[in-house]
Amino acid sequence: MKPAITIKNLNFYYRQVMALKNISIDIPANRVTALIGPSGCGKSTFLRVLNRMNDLIEGTRIEGKILFNDTNIYKDMDLMKLRKKVGMVFQKPNPFPMSVYNNIAYGPRLHRKISDKELDGIVEKSLKSASLWDEVRDRMESSALGLSGGQQQRLCIARCLAVQPEVLLMDEPTSALDPVSTAKIEELVKDLRDKFAIIIVTHNMQQAGRISDYTAFFLNGEIVEYGATREIFHRPVDKRTEDYITGRFG
Amino acid sequence: MRSHEKWVQGILFILATTAVLTVLAITFFIFSEGLPIMVDRGVTGFIGSTRWEPLSGSFGILGMIIGTIQITLGAIALGVPVGLACAVYLAEIADRRLEKILRPGIELLAGIPSVVYGFFGLSVVVPFLREHFPGNGFSILAGSIILAIMILPTVVNISENSIRSVPGDYRSASLALGASHWQTILRVILPAARSGIAASVILGMGRAIGETMAVIMVTGNVTKVAGSIFDPARTLTGNIAIEMGYAAGEHREALFATGVILFLIIMVLNFSTTRFSRKAGDVK
Ligand SMILES: Nc1ncnc2c1ncn2[C@@H]1O[C@H](COP(=O)(O)OP(=O)(O)O)[C@@H](O)[C@H]1O
Ligand SMILES: [Mg+2]
Numbered sequence: 321m322k323p324a325i326t327i328k329n330l331n332f333y334y335r336q337v338m339a340l341k342n343i344s345i346d347i348p349a350n351r352v353t354a355l356i357g358p359s360g361c362g363k364s365t366f367l368r369v370l371n372r373m374n375d376l377i378e379g380t381r382i383e384g385k386i387l388f389n390d391t392n393i394y395k396d397m398d399l400m401k402l403r404k405k406v407g408m409v410f411q412k413p414n415p416f417p418m419s420v421y422n423n424i425a426y427g428p429r430l431h432r433k434i435s436d437k438e439l440d441g442i443v444e445k446s447l448k449s450a451s452l453w454d455e456v457r458d459r460m461e462s463s464a465l466g467l468s469g470g471q472q473q474r475l476c477i478a479r480c481l482a483v484q485p486e487v488l489l490m491d492e493p494t495s496a497l498d499p500v501s502t503a504k505i506e507e508l509v510k511d512l513r514d515k516f517a518i519i520i521v522t523h524n525m526q527q528a529g530r531i532s533d534y535t536a537f538f539l540n541g542e543i544v545e546y547g548a549t550r551e552i553f554h555r556p557v558d559k560r561t562e563d564y565i566t567g568r569f570g
Numbered sequence: 571m572r573s574h575e576k577w578v579q580g581i582l583f584i585l586a587t588t589a590v591l592t593v594l595a596i597t598f599f600i601f602s603e604g605l606p607i608m609v610d611r612g613v614t615g616f617i618g619s620t621r622w623e624p625l626s627g628s629f630g631i632l633g634m635i636i637g638t639i640q641i642t643l644g645a646i647a648l649g650v651p652v653g654l655a656c657a658v659y660l661a662e663i664a665d666r667r668l669e670k671i672l673r674p675g676i677e678l679l680a681g682i683p684s685v686v687y688g689f690f691g692l693s694v695v696v697p698f699l700r701e702h703f704p705g706n707g708f709s710i711l712a713g714s715i716i717l718a719i720m721i722l723p724t725v726v727n728i729s730e731n732s733i734r735s736v737p738g739d740y741r742s743a744s745l746a747l748g749a750s751h752w753q754t755i756l757r758v759i760l761p762a763a764r765s766g767i768a769a770s771v772i773l774g775m776g777r778a779i780g781e782t783m784a785v786i787m788v789t790g791n792v793t794k795v796a797g798s799i800f801d802p803a804r805t806l807t808g809n810i811a812i813e814m815g816y817a818a819g820e821h822r823e824a825l826f827a828t829g830v831i832l833f834l835i836i837m838v839l840n841f842s843t844t845r846f847s848r849k850a851g852d853v854k
Contacts, residue, residue, distance in 0.1 A: 373746060404748035414739035417762050426757070427747040476743070483747055 324349040324487055324517035325370060330384035332362075332369055332541075334377070339365045341541045343384075347487075352509060352518045354528035354549065357538030357564070363521045366538070367489045370519070371406040372399060388487070404431060407480030409490040413472035415464035415479070420456050423464045423475055427483035442482050450478035451508055470501025477508065488512065490520040494527070506531050525565060529553055537561045600833060604826030616827065622793040622809075624817070629824035631831065633795045637710070637803035638779055638835075640796060641789065644714025645721060645778045650771055652718070653725030657770075660726070661733040662755055680723035688787030691716040696788055705800035708790030713803070716784050721774035728773060732766020733759060769846040776839045779832070782807040806832045 323346035332340035340362050347353055355363045368374045369382065372393065382394060388406065391397045404427075415423050424443045428434055434442075443460075447453040452474040456467070464475055473493055480488060490509075494502040509518060509531050522528050528535055529549060536546040537558075545552060545561045556562040608616050611629060619630025656676065660669060695715050700707030736759050744754040760767070782805075790802020791812060804812075810825050810832075817825050 371746060373742065376742075376745070400748045400750060402748075403746055408746040410739065410742065410746075412739065414737075414743045416740055416743065416758055426744070430747065430749050430753055430757075479743075479747065 321349060323347055324388070326385075326387040328385040328387070330369065330382070330386065332365060332374070332383075333381040334365075335379040339541050340369070343543050345536060345543060345546050347517055347519060348534060349486075349517045350513060350515070351533040352513050352520060352531055353534040353536065354532035355519065355521045355536050355538060356523075356525065356528050359523075361538040362541040363538050364491050367408070367491050367519065367521060370487070370489055371403050371408050373403075373408065375399070400431075404483045405485055406487040406489060407483065407485035409473070409476050409480060409488065409493045411492045412496050413469055413476055415467070415472050415475050417463065417465055419461045420464050420467070420475065421460040423479050424482045427479060431483065446478040446482040447475075449481050449512070450474045451504065451511070452478055468501070470497050470504060473497060473501070473505060474508065477505075477512075481512075485516065487517045487519070490518065492521050492523060495523060502527075525553075525567075537564060539564075597833070600826055600829045603823060604828075604830040607820060607823040608827045608830065616824075617831070620793075620795055624813070624821040624824070627820065629820070629827070631806065631809070631824075631828055633793050634804050634806045634809045634828065635831065636795050637789075638805040638807075640710050640799070640803060641713040641717065641785065641805055642775055642778045644710060644799065645717035646771060646775060648714055649718030649721045649774060649778075650725055653722050653770070653774070654729055654767065656722070656726045657729035657733055657767075658755060658760070661730045662751070662759070676723050676726050679719065684720065684781060684784040685787075687716050687720055688784035691784060691788035699800070703800050704798075705802075706790075708788060708802045709800045710789065710796050710803050711799040713785050713789040713805070714799070716788055717778045717781060720781060720784065721777050724774045724777050725770045728770035729763070729767045732763040732770070735766070736762045765846045769843050772839050772843045772846065776836055776843075779805075779835060779839070780807060782811050786811060806835075 325347040327347070328344050330340055330343040331338060343366065355366065357363055365374065369386065370393075374380045374382070386393050388397070388402070393402050416426060418426070421443055424446050425439050428439060428442050444453060447456060452471060455471060456475075459466075464472065467475060473496075477488075477493075494505050497505065506527065509520065512518060513533075520532065532549045534547065535549040535552040537544045537552065537556075537560075539560060545556060545558045552561065553565060556565060607629065616629060616631060617635070618632060619628065620633040620636075621628040621630040622633060656672075660672060664672060691712055695712050696707035696709075698707070699705070699709060699712055703711075740758050740762055741754055744758045745751075749757070785805055786808045789804065789808065791804045791808055792802045793804050793809075796803040806828050809828050813821070814825055
C-alpha cells in the first residue's frame with residue numbers, strides 16, 4: 321500500500337545542534353505508528369517536522385525530503401494546506417478559551433465560508449468521531465475550559481478531525497491524563513485508524529504495544545529500529561532496542 | 571537581626587498607612603467642601619443644569635460633564651485603534667531590532683509633560699483645524715487628538731502585556747489547524763486578551779478624564795454645550811483649573827463640587843478596571 325508520508329534522508333538542526341540524523345522511513349496510511357525512545361531523543365522534533373511547526377522556532381534547519389501525497393512539503397506545498405491535512409494533538413490539552421462548539425467550528429471557519437447548518441453537521445460528526453458527543457451535546461455553548469482533562473483532549477482531537485485531515489500527529493496525548501481517560505483515548509485511536517494515518521509519541525511501552533501497528537525506536541536523534549510493533553517488541557534486532565523495551569534504560 | 575526586621579516592618583507599616591490616610595484625607599476634604607452646595611442646589615440645579623454663571627449664582631455643570639464625555643470618547647475613538655495596532659505590532663510582529671526603536675518611543679510619550687502636549691496642540695493641531703475645518707480650531711476634536719496621543723502609552727503597554735500573556739498553547743493550536751498568523755491574532759489571541767485590552771481602554775479613559783493642562787490649552791473652554799466636534803467645550807478638570815484662582819464663597823464650593831463629580835467618575839472607572847483584570851485572571 322502507498323505510504324501516507326515518505327521521509328528521505330532527513331537531518332534536522334536547532335542552530336548548530338543536530339537533533340535528527342539521517343532518518344528515512346515510510347509512514348503507512350490507515351495504520352498507527354508509535355514513536356518510542358528516551359526523553360530528548362528527538363520524537364517531538366520529528367513530529368513537528370511533519371507539520372512544519374518547527375518553522376516557528378528560530379534557527380531551525382532541515383535537510384532531506386518529506387513527501388506527502390507525492391509533494392515535498394518543504395518546497396511545493398502551501399503551509400496552511402499542509403497543516404490542515406496533517407493535524408496535531410498536543411501533550412497538554414489546549415482547547416481555546418471558547419465554547420465547545422466554537423472550538424470545533426474554529427478550523428472549518430478558517431478555510432472557507434460555510435453555512436450554519438453545514439457547520440452544525442461538521443461539529444456533531446467530529447464530536448461523534450472523537451466519542452465526545454454524548455458528553456457535551458447539552459453543553460455546546462459552555463466554555464471548553466470547564467471540561468475534564470480527558471474530555472478536553474478528546475475535544476482537541478475532534479477539533480483536528482473537523483478540518484478533515486489525512487494524518488494525525490499525537491505527542492504523548494495521554495501523559496497528562498488519568499487511566500480512565502487514557503483508556504478512552506486509546507480506544508479512540510484504534511477507531512480512527514481506519515480513516516487516518518496516526519503517528520503517536522508515547523513513553524508508555526504497554527500503550528505502544530496495545531494501540532500501534534508499527535513502532536519506531538528513536539535514540540539520540542536516530543531511528544535505531546523500525547518495523548511491525550509485534551516484531552519490535554518480541555524479536556528486536558538491535559540490542560539497544562531490546563534494552564529499552566525491557567526497561568534497562570530510558 | 572530579628573529586632574532589626576521588626577523596625578523595618580514598623581516603618582513600612584507607617585508608610586503604607588500614610589498613603590491610605592492621605593487618600594482618605596483628600597476624599598474627606600473634597601467632599602466636605604463640595605457637598606453642601608450640591609445638596610443646596612439639588613440634582614436639577616447642579617448636575618442637571620447647563621447654566622454655569624458664577625456671577626449670577628448658577629452652578630450647573632452638565633455642560634462640563636458632557637464636554638468631558640465628548641472629548642474623552644473622541645480620544646478613545648482615535649487613540650484605542652492606534653494603540654491596539656501598536657500593541658499587536660509590538661507583541662506579535664516586530665522583530666527585536668524594530669522593537670528596540672518603537673518601545674523607547676512609546677515610553678518617551680509617557681514622559682513628556684502635559685503642558686508640552688498642550689503647546690504642540692496649540693501650535694500645530696489648532697491651526698491645522700482652523701485652516702481645514704469650520705470653527706477657530708479650539709475644539710473638542712483638538713482636545714481629543716491631543717488626549718489620544720497622551721493615552722497611547724497606557725493603551726499600548728497594558729494591551730501588549732495582555733497579548734503577550736496569552737498562553738502559547740492557543741497559538742500553537744490555531745497554527746496547527748492551518749490558520750495564518752493573522753487569523754490566529756484576530757480569532758484567538760485578541761479575544762483571549764480582551765479583558766486586558768478592555769482594562770487598558772478604561773485606564774486610558776481615566777487618564778483622559780483627569781488630564782487638565784493640555785486640554786485647557788486647546789479646547790476653547792466655553793461652558794456652552796458643543797453642537798459639533800469643531801465647537802469648543804470645557805471639561806470638569808478644566809473648569810476647576812481655570813476658575814480656582816479667583817473663586818470665592820459659593821463659587822469656590824461649586825468648584826469643589828465639580829471635583830466630587832470627577833472623583834466619583836474616576837472611582838467608578840478604577841473599580842471596573844479591577845473587575846476586568848480579575849476576569850482576565852480567570853481566563854488563564
Ligand atoms: N526549541 C528547541 N530549541 C533548541 N533545542 C531543542 C528545542 N526543542 C528540543 N530541542 C532539543 O532537541 C532534542 C530533541 O528534543 P525533543 O524532540 O523534544 O525530544 P523528545 O520529544 O524525544 O523528548 C533535545 O536534545 C532537545 O534539547
Ligand atoms: Mg517530547
